[in-house]
Amino acid sequence: MSMGFVLLLGSCGKSGTKGELVGAQGKKWYPEKPYGMELIPRGSFIMGKTEEDQAQVLNAPTKTVTVTSFYMDDTEITNSEYRQFVEWVKDSITRTKLAILADELGLGPEDGGIGDYAFKDADTTKMSEYDKYMMDNYGGGGPLGYEGRALNKDEKLIWDTSEFPDEYYVEVMDKLYIPEEEAYNGQRTIDVTQLIYKYSWMDIDAAARSKTGSRKDFIKQTELPIYPDTTVWIKDFEYSYNEPMHNDYFWHDAYSEYPVVGVTWDQATAFCNWRTKLKNDDQKSRGKQPVNKFRLPTEAEWEYAARGGIEGGMYPWGGPYVISDTGCYMANFKPQRGDYAADAALYTVEAKSYEPNDFNLYNMAGNVSEWTSSSYDPSTYDFVSTMNPNGGDSGNARRVIRGGSWKDVAYFLQVSTRDYEYRDSARSYIGFRTVQDYMGEEDSTD
Template sequence: MKKLLLSSIAFVFLLTSCGSKQKGELTGVQGKKWYPEKPYGMELIPRGSFIMGKSEEDQAKLLNAPTKTVTVRSFYMDDTEITNSEYRQFVEWVKDSIVRTKLAILADELGIGPEEGGIGDYAFKDADTTRSSVYDKYMLDNYSGMGKTGYEGRALNKDEDLIWDTSEYPDEYYTEIMDSIYLSEEESYNGQRTIDVKQLKYKYNWMDIEAAARASIKGNKSRKEFIRTEEVEIYPDTTVWIRDFSYSYNEPMHNDYFWHDAYSDYPVVGITWKQAKAFCNWRTKFKNDDNKSRGRQFVNQFRLPTEAEWEYAARGGIEGGTYPWGGPYVISDTGCFMANFKPQRGDYAADAALYTVEAKSYEPNDFNMYNMAGNVSEWTNSSYDPSAYDYVSTMNPNGGDQSNTRKVIRGGSWKDVAYFLQVSTRDYEYADSARSYIGFRTVQDYMGEEDSTQ
């Protein structure tokens, strides 16, 4: 019977092939025309070569950045550091997803569906099988219950708005879930209950392509051996404002900097390297979920820049420049400081700023990048090795050693002296560390050739 079925399929295939529009010619698979879309808030950095490293005097005598001519491919880069407002969007999305997941699981355990209202309005989408496609039913029947919790892969119902006003909670089950995401009464004060930020975890998978490529030389291994799972607490560490500076009154920054609207356009800080990576993954997912709903092609991933990409973008096309604006001075011809740092033997306020400033402050460089010097130092994807320039490739160089927890930071910050603002100065911090002076910006590879109209 099975052979008869296969023969029938083959016969039908032959019949349909006769009417092919390709007329026997090698025309290639006809896909959609690809039009690169400039990501919101990003600038195109055109491919090119530059002399990476310290062409000027290495005042610190670190000898960790000898000059080297390298070439980088085209990429998009955020024109500012990621702001508090942008990172709050990530936090709000994670909070929303966690609450919806808790509601859906409890509704499933209680056997309450959309037709019963209350918490049932937030049941998994497949709870109402009459509205499920054949594919959705197949996936539910064959793959549900296979994950760690048994609920992996089930779609949340995001059509219903969450209710945050306690006076409007629809039933006791909804109240139970909402109560579980807040700190207990014992941990609250001034009559305010706040979200338990320890619960705000973002979980994602990624594939270690480099490890897979190396392993392929030695023999065949299963693809799943190179899929990594990360689960990261994503709320910024606001205590950095206190811990970074002993015997210093910085409580207002601890209390207000991340969440208050007054600081929405300031760069987010208190973010570890791992949290920055999680943000990149979420930003890719957030964009591609929207593209999927619109029937568009997926975009490639957002990520942290390599050290070489960061320096190339910071230089703004100026060969041998000391700073993003060229240099060698940090004061303009009108007598104004050109970045936010610690000038004049520690006079923090001399540059018109005490801590950070808004992400779109001072003049941008020739690639239209703001604050590539000063304000906050920025995480890169590269691991720090003092001798990295001696062995990294001259094409898209990257010292991406997964076992090395020291990650390169670049650009200097509001609390640094001018030396750290130089585009060639290298510094590092540990991947699990958060600081009040380290933020980040993201990049995305450009696909295709540069378009002068971009």
């Protein structure tokens, strides 16, 4: 009996691989260029102040470094793109609240009204055995006991108060809006403090360096409000009339293609996590492998991309001047002695303004400064690696920002100028763009 079993295994091996080492066969990888991104090819460059350090900050001594290939957004993340994130969170929270109340009332789709928004797993006849197992073992345990349950996203949410299906739906929606006593001019808006995004992530650096502890010790849970701080337009400037920007900048369609501001480093990081989830949920639905995560660029990646392949350039277009041959300013910043409008803009401009650099990236100088993933230390360049350098220190609350903004003088537009802000700070002049590690391109001949 044993001999027959061995022979059977041997024959199976021969029919598949003829006894050769061919490797484990997985799915074929079909990489796609991420939408709205440009490929930044790997290369070496001199990072730091190759030109005169006029501010004498001495925080960017020259250092030759190498970075691997990566994709980068060709523009800063816009209000429209960030609103997609906000709308997704609002949608998920609303559906969760509706599903929980329906569950508490014992209502399902057959009951109509709020029952149409009951958890999908309420009908276990449509669940696979695997889904049932996961629900039984991992569906609860949280503060509400509903973690892991499937939301019904097929049923369209109703926002018109005249069409609310029943009193239970009214009850849920009423609690999502600010109290009536806080409304004015007949406008009652969503309470944005309820728009909380929750996600988990693993501290790979800490796990790799640890000699003790299990994997679960390095899995972190994060939850934070993700609506931009629109009050930055007023708080950042004393004795200045910026109320229209506070009122309209983020939500009005007139500013849809302008860069989002008022976003902290933590909120920008949460956006990266959501964008990765959004893409990989679609990948999974189409039976495709997951893509690399979206993330903030390291300081070195940002500078390399901003230089656009120009060796020793002072600005993304080379330099050393900020005015073109035709007498036009090359970026949105604070020219001369505060003549903000001299460059054809007062505050921010649309994300695809001015000429892109040689990597086809827009506004790598001016418009808004941009968050990077790197922590700030004046001596960073003295100790970081020459290969994919990154001053990552989770205990350091200061994060590097690059590129200068609409309210900065030309010095901050230089590709090598370093500046920082605290990770929990939101400003009217700081935005961000994301990157993704390069994993090859699709073979057009396949």
